[in-house]
Amino acid sequence: MSRPAVFLDRDGTLVEEAGYLDRLERLVFFPYSVDAVRLLNRANLVVVIVTNQAGIARGIFKEEFVSEAHQHIRARLAAGGARVDGFYYCPHHPEAVIEAYRQSCDCRKPQPGLLKRAAAELDIALDRSFVVGDRWHDLEAGERVGARGVLVRTGYGKTEEAAPHARVVPSAIVDNLMEAVSWILRAS
Ligand SMILES: [Mg+2]
Numbered sequence: 358m359s360r361p362a363v364f365l366d367r368d369g370t371l372v373e374e375a376g377y378l379d380r381l382e383r384l385v386f387f388p389y390s391v392d393a394v395r396l397l398n399r400a401n402l403v404v405v406i407v408t409n410q411a412g413i414a415r416g417i418f419k420e421e422f423v424s425e426a427h428q429h430i431r432a433r434l435a436a437g438g439a440r441v442d443g444f445y446y447c448p449h450h451p452e453a454v455i456e457a458y459r460q461s462c463d464c465r466k467p468q469p470g471l472l473k474r475a476a477a478e479l480d481i482a483l484d485r486s487f488v489v490g491d492r493w494h495d496l497e498a499g500e501r502v503g504a505r506g507v508l509v510r511t512g513y514g515k516t517e518e519a520a521p522h523a524r525v526v527p528s529a530i531v532d533n534l535m536e537a538v539s540w541i542l543r544a545s
């Protein structure tokens with residue numbers, strides 16, 4: 358049977374926002390991130406990272422680096438008994454300097470392509486799922502597939518909170534990922 362998922366934005370939500378994260382030294386976990394993911398695992402929620410990585414399209418780093426960063430995240434979580442069930446990223450940008458990535462794709466958030474792909478591959482019930490992110494476009498991607506959204510105040514979250522989106526209505530606005538997980542565990 359399909360399970361609900363929690364789609365986590367990466368930069369500014371699971372790890373600190375670092376502009377274009379292009380070196381592993383700049384990949385900094387929030388102190389509660391591993392615990393937060395482990396709580397979701399224990400609640401039998403599918404945990405999926407969904408991240409726009411336009412730095413690939415802009416030629417700032419290569420897809421190999423994104424894979425390396427995700428292996429690093431996997432290992433760090435595993436060391437704390439936590440697990441991500443899938444990593445999905447969009448390498449595209451409409452104004453990419455690298456032609457292969459220059460397109461208006463269906464996977465760059467707020468487009469919901471990555472969520473749909475994860476749902477098909479991991480048997481996820483989107484209408485019972487959640488999105489956690491620090492940008493309105495994270496929540497908008499979720500809204501487009503019927504998932505509830507939680508905005509966190511880390512990363513760009515405070516700035517986003519100060520400039521409400523015209524259409525996107527968050528189910529909750531909380532300080533950080535751990536609070537988002539607490540909220541989700543009560544709501545799901
Ligand atoms: Mg973010």
Ligand SMILES: [Zn+2]
Nearest residue numbers: 447449462464
């Ligand atoms: Zn894309």
